[in-house]
Amino acid sequence: MRKFYTLLSREVRSYFYSPIAYVVLVFFLFLAGVDFYFQLSFMNGKPVGYSVQEAFFNSVFFWFAFVLIFPLITMRLFAEEFKLGTIEPLMTAPVRDWQVVLAKFFGALVFYLILWLPTLLYFWIFQLVTHQPAANSMGAYFGAYLMLLLLGMFYLSIGCLASTLTKNQIVAAIISFCVITLHFFSGLISFIVQEVTSSTRQLLGYFSAIEQMGTLSRGEIDTRPIVLYVSMTIVMLTLTYQAFQARKWRL
Amino acid sequence: MIKVENLTKRYAGQPAIQDLNFEVGKGEIMGFLGPNGAGKSTTMRILSSFMPPTSGRASIAGFDIFEQSLQARAHLGYMPENVPLYNDMRVTEYLDYRAALKGVPHRRVAERVGDVKELCGLKDVEKKIIGALSKGYRQRVGLADALVHEPDLLILDEPTSGLDPNQIRQVRDLIKNLGKQHTILLSTHILPEVEMTCSRVIIINRGRIEACDTPENLLGRIRTAGGVVVEAKVGNDDGAEELRKIAGVRDVTASVDGDWQIFALRVEANTDVREEVYRLASARHWTLRELSQRRATLEDVFVEITHPDEA
Ligand SMILES: Nc1ncnc2c1ncn2[C@@H]1O[C@H](COP(=O)(O)OP(=O)(O)O)[C@@H](O)[C@H]1O
């Protein structure tokens, strides 16, 4: 456990050594801020049937920022160690492969959660300034952030896997970007393809991250996405572990 | 401390090492010699559990590197070739991290890291970013890392490559000192280093062990034990031809330096032909300006073993 903690704390700190962390932070906060601003000014113009918080999590800006941060966060995880050769001192220390894989995954998750912290501030300031709640209920906050956590876990695990496959960070980023984008926007298929039957559309809807976000950010907590994303994350991490072990035989 | 049996490694079918067998006893400093691509790093990477062998077994401090890899690694301090390090960490921070990772008890980390910084001369750069260090200091950070958990055994892959002569001497002295408490396996292609530090030497070539012995015995084993240099004015004589007639001389090569001729004599082991050369020169009224013997070095052994055709 101590070794895992040692690895984890280095992973988290390593984000703040590199300029990438700050670029991601600034980029993300900028987009989130712009999103918040436009949603608010739109709502100022005319009455709408949803809350500020719902609007924030269901906009194009948000989606755009969202799918882009995962490749940026995860691309260097394994690829950089392979490239620099630091994998050699790392794996010749008495640590187990799974400890390294989990430390890298949770390190990325911690950084991801740190990214989100400031957005809580937006809603708090909104309430402070307008004396109106930003969401319809506490459950809506909980739902939205739960969805962020679930989807974040899954997409970070995809990024981990991509990063074990190559020593080139750019290649890792492109692989994970393609897979994540494909998954995230696959929910839009039901809007584009008009001919599909309503039951197919409903099935697609279960797997559609965008629709799940819509549901959860209204505060309707659904256990199906929880089970779905937790199990898909476990599958991805198992694959990452396998790919990471396979490197030994590829050498 | 190290036991290697029939170790073989193939990269995509291409053998890098074949059927290696050797042992390193407690307290030995074993030199691992061989030209580039001989398989030194491959062997060391297998011993450090970084990659598995294709076949064969090995153990470190009694732990099988495959079945008890974690214990084997805990007893081993390994410094990889070219010393890969996290460039964005600071020296002390990195060593603290490595100490914790290698299981140094929490309350002893500061003491151990302080000790190895002292030992490896890192005190004056302890707060620097590793990426800003010179090659010599990076090498020392790698060495400090290998030592931080007080391993019984050190495996150092080319610890002096890329250093300047002064740094080489410092690292060599350091290793020699470490040899008092540790068992060491170190690879190199710088030969004087081995002659001065190692108690035994393995010479490896094209993935096979060609020789394994003490440096003295290896020197005794080679066919030519060095040579004699003669610089003389020989007039109209064919100097090379005359010198070749001396018993014990195997071969003579001549070159010209103005009026002077320079002869390089290759002689049989354990013979001294200088007296004969002097007698010849005075009989022929040659003017001598140099007559010196060069002792055989491990370099000769190395060349003879790894390039038998040119020897
Ligand atoms: N990752 C690798 N993939 C394929 N071949 C390799 C790899 N690493 C080393 N080799 C080959 O194995 C042989 C031994 O290499 P190495 O152990 O690095 O030699 P040394 O350290 O003695 O210079 C060389 O022929 C080298 O080309």
Ligand SMILES: [Mg+2]
């Ligand atoms: Mg090598």
